[in-house]
Amino acid sequence: MIDVSMLLFLFMATCAVGAALAVVLPDRMNLVVQTVVGIVASAIALAASGAVLLLGLSFDINLWRLPGLGPISLHMDRISALFVFVTALVYLPISLFSVEYMEKYVGRYSIKFFGFFSHLLFASIVLTLAAGDVASFLFAWELMTILSYLLVTYEHREEEVTSAGYLLLSMSEVGTFAAALGLLIIAGSADNLSFSALRNASSGIGEAARWGVFLLTFFGFGVKAGLIPGSSWLPRAHPAAPANCSAVLSGVILNLGIYGIVRVNADLLPASHASQGIVALIVGSLSALIGILYATIDNDMKRMLAHSSIENMGIITACLGAGFVFLASGQSALAGIAFVVAFYHTVNHSLYKALLFLGAGAVDSKVGGRNMNRFGGLIKRMPWTSAWFLIGALSIAALPPFNGFVTEWLTLQTLLQSAVLSAKGLKIAFALCGAMLALTAALAVTCFVKAYGMSFLGMPRSKAAESAAEAKSPTIVSMAMLAALCFIFGITPTYVIPVIDGAVSPVVHQSVTDELVPPFFSGNKTKNPKFSDAFMAEFHDLGAQVGSSVLPGRGLVVLHQGTARNPVIFAMSTSYTFVVLAILIIGSVLVIRLLFRNRVVLRKPVWDGGIRRLFPEMTYTATGFSNPVRVIFEAIFRPSMSENTRETISGHFRTAIRNGREETYVVDRALVNPLIRSSQWLAGLIGLIHSARVNAYAGYVLLTLLAFLVIQTLI
Amino acid sequence: MSKWVLLGIRSGTKTTRYPSHTESAAGISPGRPKDTLMADKNAQALIRDLCPTGALNPKNDRIAVDYRRCISCRRCARGASTLVDWEESWEWASLSAPDLNASSALGSPFSQSLHIRVLDAGACRACLSEIEQLGKPYYNIHRLGFFMTPTPRHADVLLVAGPVADNMRLPLEKAYDAMPTPKRVVAVGACALSGGVFGPSFTSYGSLKNVIPVDVEIPGCPPPPLAIIHGLLVLTGRRPPAESGATSFLDRRSGT
Numbered sequence: 001m002i003d004v005s006m007l008l009f010l011f012m013a014t015c016a017v018g019a020a021l022a023v024v025l026p027d028r029m030n031l032v033v034q035t036v037v038g039i040v041a042s043a044i045a046l047a048a049s050g051a052v053l054l055l056g057l058s059f060d061i062n063l064w065r066l067p068g069l070g071p072i073s074l075h076m077d078r079i080s081a082l083f084v085f086v087t088a089l090v091y092l093p094i095s096l097f098s099v100e101y102m103e104k105y106v107g108r109y110s111i112k113f114f115g116f117f118s119h120l121l122f123a124s125i126v127l128t129l130a131a132g133d134v135a136s137f138l139f140a141w142e143l144m145t146i147l148s149y150l151l152v153t154y155e156h157r158e159e160e161v162t163s164a165g166y167l168l169l170s171m172s173e174v175g176t177f178a179a180a181l182g183l184l185i186i187a188g189s190a191d192n193l194s195f196s197a198l199r200n201a202s203s204g205i206g207e208a209a210r211w212g213v214f215l216l217t218f219f220g221f222g223v224k225a226g227l228i229p230g231s232s233w234l235p236r237a238h239p240a241a242p243a244n245c246s247a248v249l250s251g252v253i254l255n256l257g258i259y260g261i262v263r264v265n266a267d268l269l270p271a272s273h274a275s276q277g278i279v280a281l282i283v284g285s286l287s288a289l290i291g292i293l294y295a296t297i298d299n300d301m302k303r304m305l306a307h308s309s310i311e312n313m314g315i316i317t318a319c320l321g322a323g324f325v326f327l328a329s330g331q332s333a334l335a336g337i338a339f340v341v342a343f344y345h346t347v348n349h350s351l352y353k354a355l356l357f358l359g360a361g362a363v364d365s366k367v368g369g370r371n372m373n374r375f376g377g378l379i380k381r382m383p384w385t386s387a388w389f390l391i392g393a394l395s396i397a398a399l400p401p402f403n404g405f406v407t408e409w410l411t412l413q414t415l416l417q418s419a420v421l422s423a424k425g426l427k428i429a430f431a432l433c434g435a436m437l438a439l440t441a442a443l444a445v446t447c448f449v450k451a452y453g454m455s456f457l458g459m460p461r462s463k464a465a466e467s468a469a470e471a472k473s474p475t476i477v478s479m480a481m482l483a484a485l486c487f488i489f490g491i492t493p494t495y496v497i498p499v500i501d502g503a504v505s506p507v508v509h510q511s512v513t514d515e516l517v518p519p520f521f522s523g524n525k526t527k528n529p530k531f532s533d534a535f536m537a538e539f540h541d542l543g544a545q546v547g548s549s550v551l552p553g554r555g556l557v558v559l560h561q562g563t564a565r566n567p568v569i570f571a572m573s574t575s576y577t578f579v580v581l582a583i584l585i586i587g588s589v590l591v592i593r594l595l596f597r598n599r600v601v602l603r604k605p606v607w608d609g610g611i612r613r614l615f616p617e618m619t620y621t622a623t624g625f626s627n628p629v630r631v632i633f634e635a636i637f638r639p640s641m642s643e644n645t646r647e648t649i650s651g652h653f654r655t656a657i658r659n660g661r662e663e664t665y666v667v668d669r670a671l672v673n674p675l676i677r678s679s680q681w682l683a684g685l686i687g688l689i690h691s692a693r694v695n696a697y698a699g700y701v702l703l704t705l706l707a708f709l710v711i712q713t714l715i
Numbered sequence: 716m717s718k719w720v721l722l723g724i725r726s727g728t729k730t731t732r733y734p735s736h737t738e739s740a741a742g743i744s745p746g747r748p749k750d751t752l753m754a755d756k757n758a759q760a761l762i763r764d765l766c767p768t769g770a771l772n773p774k775n776d777r778i779a780v781d782y783r784r785c786i787s788c789r790r791c792a793r794g795a796s797t798l799v800d801w802e803e804s805w806e807w808a809s810l811s812a813p814d815l816n817a818s819s820a821l822g823s824p825f826s827q828s829l830h831i832r833v834l835d836a837g838a839c840r841a842c843l844s845e846i847e848q849l850g851k852p853y854y855n856i857h858r859l860g861f862f863m864t865p866t867p868r869h870a871d872v873l874l875v876a877g878p879v880a881d882n883m884r885l886p887l888e889k890a891y892d893a894m895p896t897p898k899r900v901v902a903v904g905a906c907a908l909s910g911g912v913f914g915p916s917f918t919s920y921g922s923l924k925n926v927i928p929v930d931v932e933i934p935g936c937p938p939p940p941l942a943i944i945h946g947l948l949v950l951t952g953r954r955p956p957a958e959s960g961a962t963s964f965l966d967r968r969s970g971t
Contacts, residue, residue: 607868607893610886 004076005059007048008130014041015123022115027106031099034115035474038095038122045088045126052081053499060132070192075132078503079267083129083259086347089485090251090354091122093478097358098244100475104365105242109154118248121147125252129259133194134183138176141256145172145224148253152241164233164240171233175223179260182216185209186269195268202269210269214276217264218283225257225313227287232667235294238306239370243361246302250309251354255346258316266339266507271324274421278429280321285433287314288440290666293636296447296629297663299622301360301370304451305353308396311440312349316342318433319411322418325430327508329421336512337560338414339504340497345407347496348489352395352404355482359389362475363455366468372451372622377460381468386456388479393448395486398441401578403490408441410558413570420566446629454622461616491578493558513554520555521548531561539571546576639663730855733941734954738805744939747807748791749800751778758797765790768905768912771799782807782934783908808933808946809956811902811924821897825871826951828860832870832894836887837880837919841937842904846874848940861947867893872950873927874943878906878913879920891927901946902929905936931956 018037025033051057058081061074076084098118102111124143131137146169153165187193190201205213223230234254238246261280265271271280291310298304323338362385363378364370379386395402398409415437418430460466470476489496498513505511514530520539544557559571608614630637642660647653664673689700731738748771753759759773770784771791778799791799835843849856850863864870867890879887891900900923905911907923915921923929933946948954 602896604892605889607866608889610889612885 004048004051004057005061005074007044007051008061008074008076008126011041011044011048011126012123014044015119018119019116022119023112025112027111030111030115031102031106034118035095035099037119038098039092041119041122042088042092042095045084046092049076049081049084049088052076053078053085053502056502063136066135069133069135070197071133071194072136073132073194074127074130074136075195076130077506079259079262079507080129082343082347082500082503083255084126086255086350087122087125087129087252089347090247090350090482093358093481094244094247094251094354096474096478096481097247097361100472101242101244101361101365105154109156114151114154117147117150118245121151121248125256128256132196133192134180134187134198135193137195138180138183141176141260144253144256145169145176148245148249151245152237152249154242154245155240158240161240164236168233168237171223171230175220175230177220178216178223179220179264182213182220182264185213185216186264195263198268205269210272211276213269214265214271214273215279218261218276218280221257221260221264222283222317223257224260225254225317226310227257227283227313227317228290228310229667229671231287231291231310232665232672234310235298235303235306235665238309238357239300239302243302243357243364246305246361247354247357250305250357251350254309254313255350258313258320258342258346261317261320262339262342262507265324266320266327270327270507272328274325274328274423274426277321277324277326277328278426280324281318281429281433282321284314284316284318284321285436285440287311288318289314289436289443290636292440292443292447293629293633294665296443296450297626297637299372299626301363301372301375301451301455302357303370304372304447305356305360308444308447309349309353311444312345312353312396315408315411315437315440316345316349318437319345319414321433322414322430323508325421325426326417329426331420332508332510333512333515334414334417334420336501336504336508336510337410337417337516339508340500340512340516341407341410341414343500343503344493344496345411347500348395348403348407348486351482351485351489352392352402355388355392355479355486356396358475358479358482359385359392362471362479363389363468366471367462367464369462369464372454374462375455375460375465376458376462376616376619377456377465378468379456381460381465382456382470384476385471385479386452388476388483389456390452391483391486393452395490397445397448399445401487401490401574401581403486406490406493406558406572406574409572412437412441413560416570417560417562417566417568419568420563443629446626450622450625454620454625458619459614459616461619461621491575493574494556495553497558498554515560516558517554518557518559520544520557521551521553535561543576544573636666637663638666638669730853730858731941733944734859734948738941743941744803744805745787745935746801746803747782747785747787747935748780749802750780751800752776753778753797753799755797758795761795762791762797762799765795768909781909783932784905784911785934786905786911786936788936805939805941806945806954807935807938807942807957808931808949810949811929811932821871821899821950825897826953828862829871829947829951830862830864830869831872831874831947832864832867832890833874834876834887834890836875836877836883836907836923837913838877838904838906842876842906845937845940846876846903846943849943854940854944856944856947859944859948861944867891868895870894871898872947873898873900874903875900875907875923876903876937878910879923879926881918881920884920884926887926899930899950900927901931901933901950903933903943903946904938905934908932908934911936 014037018034018041021033021037022030056078058077063072063074065071102114105111121144124140124147127140128137128144131140149165149169152168153161155161186198186202186205189204190197219230226234238249241249271277288311291307291314295304295307295311298307319338319342323335323342326335326338360370363375363382366382367375391402395404398404412434415430415434418427421427494517497516501511501513518531520536539557544555547556556575557571557573559569562568639661642662644658644660645654646656648655753762754776759778762771762778763773767788767790768784768786770781772779772781792801833846848854867873873891873894875887877883902908902923906913910919910921913919920926931946931950933942935942945954949956
């Protein structure tokens with residue numbers, strides 16, 4: 001039998017060895033050793049969390065009992081295990097990717113520094129997820145925040161990078177403070193700080209305190225997850241960090257925000273009000289829409305991906321919000337579906353976003369820049385990178401048979417189930433948020449058509465793009481692994497959902513495997529309480545049982561049948577879709593080959609209107625492609641336009657006109673900048689008492705003394 | 716504005732009924748000089764010198780007309796004591812090689828419908844002005860199954876006007892290259908046939924034939940719209956080509 005706690009300690013030891021080795025070894029060897037240690041550590045973490053997820057071997061280790069803090073313990077249930085599993089799944093390819101990518105820093109920045117802190121970061125992330133009490137959770141959380149700050153500001157000689165790092169650190173600290181306050185409100189009525197004690201104490205907490213805890217933890221952890229209004233650090237930190245750090249940041253650390261929200265508001269103190277869920281739903285939908293809008297118009301490849309991370313975190317949060325609403329309304333089956341979808345989307349987002357960041361990093365290190373206007377035609381120069389990037393783009397744009405489709409489809413279907421809710425206001429909120437998410441999904445396609453088309457297709461628009469070379473094999477293999485995972489998680493939803501359901505069912509007290517994955521492989525033989533025989537027979541006529549002789553499991557169709565009040569059925573099968581797509585594509589290729597075998601095909605250069613030569617400047621750019629979106633949503637972007645004209649003699653003889661356009665991020669404009677301005681105004685007001693006269697200061701002393709005397713007499 | 720439908724219905728169809736009926740509207744064609752009997756050697760020399768492009772050449776007791784060169788300046792039709800005869804017709808298009816059967820080469824699927832790409836290879840715009848008339852209600856080539864297309868990728872026929880200026884050679888070759896086979900080329904106007912008033916020079920190739928193979932020639936300066944329609948009909952085999960291309964006429968004369 002596998003001892004999970006043993007594996008966890010082995011993992012910690014591996015990370016410690018890795019960090020120690022990173023300090024002593026010389027640079028080139030260091031990179032290889034770091035990769036090997038990273039892969040081993042990820043494999044151990046995968047084994048540990050996989051054992052918890054699949055076999056249910058949850059464990060509880062009591063470390064110490066500290067005075068004032070209570071027991072310090074490590075605990076891993078299936079929710080933690082799911083997040084650890086995703087972390088390790090993403091960390092493994094990223095470690096492999098780093099070998100070639102980090103080479104460009106050799107001699108410029110310290111490789112030892114990077115190796116030391118990246119191993120510690122991995123350990124601190126797992127520690128955060130495995131923490132069993134508030135004290136160790138907050139300690140590991142802080143450690144993770146500071147380590148991620150150190151890695152984001154790796155190129156510390158660039159001013160842009162350091163300022164982005166300070167923003168990350170300060171916003172994260174504000175969020176952590178709020179979340180810690182929320183946790184302490186619960187802990188106020190508990191015996192000690194362990195999560196189980198908090199869980200027991202949660203039933204005795206009053207309404208106002210519940211709302212306080214919800215708002216503090218939701219918005220506090222929301223900063224880490226990159227939800228509005230705490231999202232403005234994300235688009236600045238991602239382009240600043242090295243690509244492998246960005247992949248960790250987006251694929252792993254954002255998930256921790258979601259983990260925090262789930263741990264507190266679904267597990268420790270379950271959201272009791274439907275309106276709390278609506279808050280999460282609206283914040284999530286708005287984050288999704290604003291994220292994808294900025295992603296669509298951004299030409300910096302990594303900032304585009306960062307905005308798209310905000311979008312995906314928004315989708316996850318909207319789904320969680322729907323789950324909270326269903327849970328508060330007593331619809332535990334639908335709540336379970338919503339949570340399953342949210343977790344599934346978290347997994348998917350980690351996979352494809354890590355893949356896209358690695359692709360962006362590979363392109364960045366070969367072309368030397370992140371501006372998509374300077375790319376183009378990379379498919380000829382970097383064929384493998386472009387192939388894997390394409391799979392990432394297809395996944396994130398939610399196209400079957402890749403994984404993004406499964407969860408975006410399920411998200412929208414879950415929101416459509418709002419018909420079971422009785423309150424009219426809830427239904428309206430669900431409908432509006434569903435519409436926002438649908439718009440988001442459509443814009444995501446635009447965004448990634450642009451990202452792929454403008455970077456990899458067409459003509460090279462710069463000398464650097466023309467002379468780019470393909471990345472080395474470790475880099476390509478790392479991306480291929482993630483692409484394969486995107487595909488696997490896309491065509492096997494019926495196998496993934498039961499596993500995630502294991503993590504969700506303790507929270508909602510109901511298993512949703514029966515709700516989402518009907519047993520078509522064995523359906524007609526066994527009596528099933530959920531589905532009538534006639535219903536099952538109908539789907540058997542459609543072929544839902546195909547493959548039952550060779551495949552294990554319940555079936556390949558994701559299907560949900562509503563209750564009598566809401567008899568809506570939704571069904572989908574990416575597995576069968578994939579088979580049909582493959583047959584259609586291969587079949588049509590074969591038919592075309594057969595029919596046109598004897599036909600002479602002339603290949604001529606593209607018709608360019610008869611010009612002497614097609615210059616890259618004449619082709620479509622990323623800015624041009626996204627301009628319709630920029631114009632339509634002008635009210636959100638509110639750009640400030642500037643025209644800078646250079647003249648020779650008078651206004652009639654212009655030698656150069658430079659049109660500028662600057663956009664302030666909508667969250668900065670609406671919230672952060674007014675906050676900064678008002679605090680500066682307040683500081684100026686307080687500054688007035690600094691009159692720099694001794695008499696005045698003596699007067700202040702006297703006034704203070706008087707005030708104390710008055711207070712003394714009153715009390 | 717709101718009455719134009721009624722006005723249109725009241726005025727009826729004004730479109731020309733060529734080729735199913737003959738066209739008799741006044742000024743429908745500027746006409747062209749005709750092969751004329753002229754025995755007097757002095758008169759022949761005078762006429763030859765009058766022609767600015769050398770289209771009129773004495774041949775035995777006749778004045779032969781090289782339609783590829785004629786720019787319809789009408790100097791031979793006025794201002795001399797002995798004048799060349801003038802014919803009022805428009806069916807002038809001929810196949811560039813007498814043995815070429817354009818319609819069968821293009822294939823029967825194209826006999827009722829063609830897509831045409833117009834290309835200005837340095838024309839003075841007179842020919843293009845006439846080509847523009849083809850799409851207008853009076854001539855309306857759509858009724859005959861002819862359509863203009865903006866890209867050579869969709870075109871079956873390349874309709875070229877102009878003497879092929881140096882700068883237009885590359886676009887012309889690229890457009891010809893971009894067309895799918897089977898493809899045909901129609902040269903419109905004296906410039907495309909012989910260089911016209913420009914001739915071969917340091918900026919022009921003098922004739923479309925010097926750059927790409929030509930299948931149908933439509934002489935005239937400019938050829939009237941009906942002549943261009945006739946050329947397209949010749950290409951599809953729906954009308955016979957003109958009797959007398961200048962060279963073939965001379966050849967026939969010398970052969971007999």
